[in-house]
Amino acid sequence: MATETLRPEDAKRALTEAYPTKAARKRAKQIVVNAPPDAEGFRPPILSNTRTTPGVITQRGCSYAGCKGVILGPVRDILTITHGPVGCGFYSWLTRRNQTRPPSEDAPNYMPYALMTDMQENDIVFGGEKKLRKAIREAYEIFRPKAIAIAATCPVGLIGDDIHAVARDMKEELGINVFAFSCEGYKGVSQSAGHHIANNGIFEHVVGTRDEPPGGKFRINLLGEYNIGGDAFEIERILELCGITLVSTFSGNASYDQFARAHTADLNAVMCHRSINYMAEMTEEKYGIPWIKVNFIGAEATAKSLRKIAQYFGDPDLVERVEQVTADEMSRVRAVIDEVRPRTEGKTAMLFVGGSRAHHYQELFREIGMRTVAAGYEFGHRDDYEGRKVLPFIKIDADSRNIEELDVEPDPERYRPRKPPEELEALRAQGLDLGEYEGLMADMEEGSLVIDDITHYETERLIELYRPDVFCAGIKEKYVIQKHGIPMKQLHNYDYHGPYAGFRGAVRFYREIDRMASTRIWRHVTPPWAQDPRPETLRQAS
Amino acid sequence: MPESAAPAFVSTTNACHLCMPLGACLAFKGVEGTVPFLHGSQGCATYMRRYLISHYREPVAIASSSLGERQAVFGGGPNLRQGLWNVITAMRPRVIGVATTCLTETIGEEPGPLVEAFLAELAGKNPGVTLPRVVTVRTPSFGGTHTEGFRRAVRALLKALARPGPAGSHLNLLPGMASPADLRHLKDVVRAFGLEAAVIPDPSDPLDGPIWDAYTPVPPGGTPPEALQAAGRARATVALGCMAGDASGPGAWLRDRFGVELLPLPLPVGLRASDRFFAVLEELSGRPTPGWVRAQRGRLVDAYVDAHKYLAGVRAAVVADEDLAVGLSGFLAEIGVHVAYVATGDRSGSLEGAVDAATAGLLREPPAVREEVDYYTVAEETRDLGLGLVVGTSKAYPLARDWGIPLVRVGFPIHDRFGAARQRVLGYAGTQDLFDRVVNALLAQQQEASAVGYGYL
Ligand code: SF4
Ligand code: SF4
Numbered sequence: 001m002a003t004e005t006l007r008p009e010d011a012k013r014a015l016t017e018a019y020p021t022k023a024a025r026k027r028a029k030q031i032v033v034n035a036p037p038d039a040e041g042f043r044p045p046i047l048s049n050t051r052t053t054p055g056v057i058t059q060r061g062c063s064y065a066g067c068k069g070v071i072l073g074p075v076r077d078i079l080t081i082t083h084g085p086v087g088c089g090f091y092s093w094l095t096r097r098n099q100t101r102p103p104s105e106d107a108p109n110y111m112p113y114a115l116m117t118d119m120q121e122n123d124i125v126f127g128g129e130k131k132l133r134k135a136i137r138e139a140y141e142i143f144r145p146k147a148i149a150i151a152a153t154c155p156v157g158l159i160g161d162d163i164h165a166v167a168r169d170m171k172e173e174l175g176i177n178v179f180a181f182s183c184e185g186y187k188g189v190s191q192s193a194g195h196h197i198a199n200n201g202i203f204e205h206v207v208g209t210r211d212e213p214p215g216g217k218f219r220i221n222l223l224g225e226y227n228i229g230g231d232a233f234e235i236e237r238i239l240e241l242c243g244i245t246l247v248s249t250f251s252g253n254a255s256y257d258q259f260a261r262a263h264t265a266d267l268n269a270v271m272c273h274r275s276i277n278y279m280a281e282m283t284e285e286k287y288g289i290p291w292i293k294v295n296f297i298g299a300e301a302t303a304k305s306l307r308k309i310a311q312y313f314g315d316p317d318l319v320e321r322v323e324q325v326t327a328d329e330m331s332r333v334r335a336v337i338d339e340v341r342p343r344t345e346g347k348t349a350m351l352f353v354g355g356s357r358a359h360h361y362q363e364l365f366r367e368i369g370m371r372t373v374a375a376g377y378e379f380g381h382r383d384d385y386e387g388r389k390v391l392p393f394i395k396i397d398a399d400s401r402n403i404e405e406l407d408v409e410p411d412p413e414r415y416r417p418r419k420p421p422e423e424l425e426a427l428r429a430q431g432l433d434l435g436e437y438e439g440l441m442a443d444m445e446e447g448s449l450v451i452d453d454i455t456h457y458e459t460e461r462l463i464e465l466y467r468p469d470v471f472c473a474g475i476k477e478k479y480v481i482q483k484h485g486i487p488m489k490q491l492h493n494y495d496y497h498g499p500y501a502g503f504r505g506a507v508r509f510y511r512e513i514d515r516m517a518s519t520r521i522w523r524h525v526t527p528p529w530a531q532d533p534r535p536e537t538l539r540q541a542s
Numbered sequence: 543m544p545e546s547a548a549p550a551f552v553s554t555t556n557a558c559h560l561c562m563p564l565g566a567c568l569a570f571k572g573v574e575g576t577v578p579f580l581h582g583s584q585g586c587a588t589y590m591r592r593y594l595i596s597h598y599r600e601p602v603a604i605a606s607s608s609l610g611e612r613q614a615v616f617g618g619g620p621n622l623r624q625g626l627w628n629v630i631t632a633m634r635p636r637v638i639g640v641a642t643t644c645l646t647e648t649i650g651e652e653p654g655p656l657v658e659a660f661l662a663e664l665a666g667k668n669p670g671v672t673l674p675r676v677v678t679v680r681t682p683s684f685g686g687t688h689t690e691g692f693r694r695a696v697r698a699l700l701k702a703l704a705r706p707g708p709a710g711s712h713l714n715l716l717p718g719m720a721s722p723a724d725l726r727h728l729k730d731v732v733r734a735f736g737l738e739a740a741v742i743p744d745p746s747d748p749l750d751g752p753i754w755d756a757y758t759p760v761p762p763g764g765t766p767p768e769a770l771q772a773a774g775r776a777r778a779t780v781a782l783g784c785m786a787g788d789a790s791g792p793g794a795w796l797r798d799r800f801g802v803e804l805l806p807l808p809l810p811v812g813l814r815a816s817d818r819f820f821a822v823l824e825e826l827s828g829r830p831t832p833g834w835v836r837a838q839r840g841r842l843v844d845a846y847v848d849a850h851k852y853l854a855g856v857r858a859a860v861v862a863d864e865d866l867a868v869g870l871s872g873f874l875a876e877i878g879v880h881v882a883y884v885a886t887g888d889r890s891g892s893l894e895g896a897v898d899a900a901t902a903g904l905l906r907e908p909p910a911v912r913e914e915v916d917y918y919t920v921a922e923e924t925r926d927l928g929l930g931l932v933v934g935t936s937k938a939y940p941l942a943r944d945w946g947i948p949l950v951r952v953g954f955p956i957h958d959r960f961g962a963a964r965q966r967v968l969g970y971a972g973t974q975d976l977f978d979r980v981v982n983a984l985l986a987q988q989q990e991a992s993a994v995g996y997g998y999l
Pocket of ligand 2: 088
């Protein structure tokens with residue numbers, strides 16, 4: 001094989017050369033070669049959260065998917081009715097494989113149901129509000145839920161149905177909480193808009209409606225964890241071992257009542273910054289709850305996150321307990337790392353997923369000695385790449401302006417600063433990064449490629465150029481990547497495996513990657529790139 | 543017919559049908575060198591890709607014009623043009639199949655004229671260059687289900703590509719939404735009669751392809767556009783499914799436009815329906831059914847005899863797309879299973895008559911037949927039917943699990959088993975596969991329920 005090295009700048013050019021000029025120019029701004037921060041600490045800017053170029057095959061979904069699928073999807077006892085024609089509701093029917101554990105056999109769990117109005121021509125022409133009202137009454141009769149949510153799909157906004165008015169009326173009529181989300185798929189540029197809309201709705205209509213806190217001395221909310229493959233159960237196990245009380249998760253294994261009293265927590269721990277930072281900011285402003293960024297993907301990252309939580313509460317017993325739990329769990333984790341690492345060391349990975357996983361999972365690979373040579377989000381914003389430092393410099397375009405920003409003020413009764421300002425300052429001085437997120441680039445090597453909203457075509461070119469040992473993305477990319485002879489790991493639904501969070505999850509993931517990187521199945525495959533050798537890949541460059 | 547006790551619901555809970563453009567994309571995937579393209583917001587394309595990919599376990603590219611709020615108000619024309627241009631340059635397709643979505647249908651944007659204007663402009667700027675054909679189809683999901691979308695797309699393809707000319711000796715075969723393995727089998731048997739037939743559409747290779755040895759922006763295989771062109775000159779069209787003879791269907795269009803004789807047939811699932819299918823092939827070819835096909839029939843009948851004792855007294859429900867629901871009902875009835883309940887999410891109005899015809903003389907009591915239902919209703923209505931078997935898609939799994947009875951998975955979508963693309967139900971050979979699966983599902987159930995754990999059954 002040739003030994004000349006492929007420069008990342010050349011790879012970048014190769015990715016865009018087949019596009020027409022206009023598309024190529026735009027994509028060039030969304031593909032960035034990672035570089036160290038400049039004198040003021042800024043990373044190279046990346047164009048992101050921008051409308052997908054028509055006709056390139058994107059992996060992105062829509063605002064409805066972000067709202068109904070991602071944020072509301074894992075909540076077991078809010079009954080969601082999709083107002084729209086059949087498809088959108090059908091396709092979002094348990095496809096994310098969230099899990100939930102109702103507290104008892106007869107406790108409600110509506111996740112196996114996909115309710116919809118299945119609008120017909122008549123509803124489109126004459127309006128669908130009447131049908132929606134009937135559907136809500138019907139749903140109430142059958143299920144008797146505590147709360148009903150209405151999620152709008154594309155036609156709803158266009159025909160002018162006032163779903164919020166319907167929600168208000170129904171709330172009065174049925175005496176339960178009914179609220180609506182205007183998450184029509186054409187809003188915003190990706191599912192990200194739907195996350196924001198969902199955050200707003202839950203914040204406005206549910207959070208703060210139940211004041212009695214659960215017991216426990218160290219009460220936190222976990223934000224941006226969606227219990228794919230049972231991740232939440234592992235995190236819950238660890239928090240419980242440490243003596244930390246989980247008031248509410250947004251929204252893995254969550255329930256309505258958890259949301260209702262989320263404002264009684266004393267700290268928000270944020271996993272997926274992209275999908276939920278709105279909730280962190282709004283609850284800080286309204287109720288005085290500070291937030292920190294955590295990551296429970298990766299054993300070391302889990303340990304670090306627990307330490308951060310302990311540091312925030314500043315209780316010596318808690319600090320001690322976290323150390324004990326960590327030491328105990330890490331001894332088991334290390335044994336597996338030692339076993340696996342000789343086979344995985346030096347191998348390469350690529351990650352193109354979501355709005356935080358492409359960052360979080362790099363940690364797991366690092367723990368077994370693997371390098372991430374290219375990564376990017378489907379629907380991240382600049383702050384998720386470059387860090388919150390860039391927030392003041394992000395231009396708000398028309399698509400983002402259309403998503404409502406709530407005006408939040410301190411709650412006259414419920415606002416309570418959790419710590420005096422001096423104490424918060426002292427914590428910051430000790431290195432606790434309150435309200436900070438450094439983004440994905442900070443954790444990636446110089447010269448690695450960062451690609452926003454990668455297209456079908458670029459994925460194939462990238463594989464051809466780099467031939468990574470493992471490619472992580474979703475089901476939509478899975479079979480293309482395998483056709484190219486590259487092991488592929490789904491990180492949206494974990495290939496129906498998992499959990500991968502926490503200590504036990506890390507062990508499961510190492511073993512899975514070990515299996516993938518060592519399987520002999522690929523011997524049977526002569527991939528396209530093997531017949532036409534290209535310049536040597538980046539992995540030899542370092 | 544037993545009267546339904548359940549109220550008719552206004553809302554839909556756990557639908558039995560999918561949306562129109564999904565059917566259209568599936569049809570487009572069956573034409574060589576075609577890229578499906580949804581005119582609307584990108585979420586629909588992503589959702590449909592997700593569904594098709596998890597069923598076939600193959601790459602499925604569907605492009606989108608990625609409309610946003612602005613375009614929803616001011617029109618999506620510019621995005622459509624830009625999108626087509628990007629698909630043309632990056633993927634070099636032979637055909638682009640544009641289907642509308644609920645967004646573009648709600649704002650009433652007709653893609654046909656926009657596409658034509660764009661192509662005319664392109665042709666002006668690129669004299670001598672062969673540009674791809676762009677076929678458009680209107681698929682508002684508030685006007686029908688995925689099976690209707692499939693039929694509309696097939697008709698649109700024919701309308702755009704079929705040309706008149708002197709009649710040939712070849713046939714058109716419109717199989718409907720058949721699995722890749724079924725399509726392969728149909729092609730084999732037709733060829734064995736010495737007939738030349740274009741299967742329209744034929745996604746067997748694009749949706750069940752080998753590992754790649756070369757970079758392929760559009761996976762190879764599918765009905766060649768030339769074969770669609772020749773469809774107007776065919777000697778006859780054999781169309782399968784309960785809507786095969788429908789006046790607005792693709793077969794009727796070929797007949798009305800070009801005078802191609804239309805021979806509508808039910809889906810050949812089971813002995814009786816397959817016999818009809820092969821009789822038509824005999825007639826068209828003037829040849830007897832080939833020996834190896836007759837042998838398949840013989841083995842099937844032999845199997846029916848050998849296993850009939852396992853099937854006696856079993857009551858079954860069928861939940862599937864209408865074509866398949868009819869075929870499955872006829873098949874189950876002829877093997878001695880009592881078909882108690884037949885349901886579909888489709889709503890063409892043809893199900894009841896077709897099920898009656900397919901099961902005529904085979905059932906002591908006609909089944910309850912339901913169109914336009916959802917799984918919630920199916921569950922309500924089948925609770926007290928004493929069912930021992932469900933035949934349907936993966937989506938029927940919760941039901942089968944609740945009733946504690948086996949589910950034999952057929953149709954679309956199958957997301958919880960491997961090999962959906964290689965599953966057969968058509969012809970004697972397909973029926974044999976299906977029959978073995980039904981019998982074995984019942985045996986497995988019996989075996990697991992037995993305290994003894996017999997090893998011989
Ligand atoms: S909007 Fe219409 S076309 Fe799009 S997914 Fe929903 S039902 Fe299907
Ligand atoms: S883009 Fe609109 S129509 Fe399509 S899936 Fe999303 S909400 Fe439904």
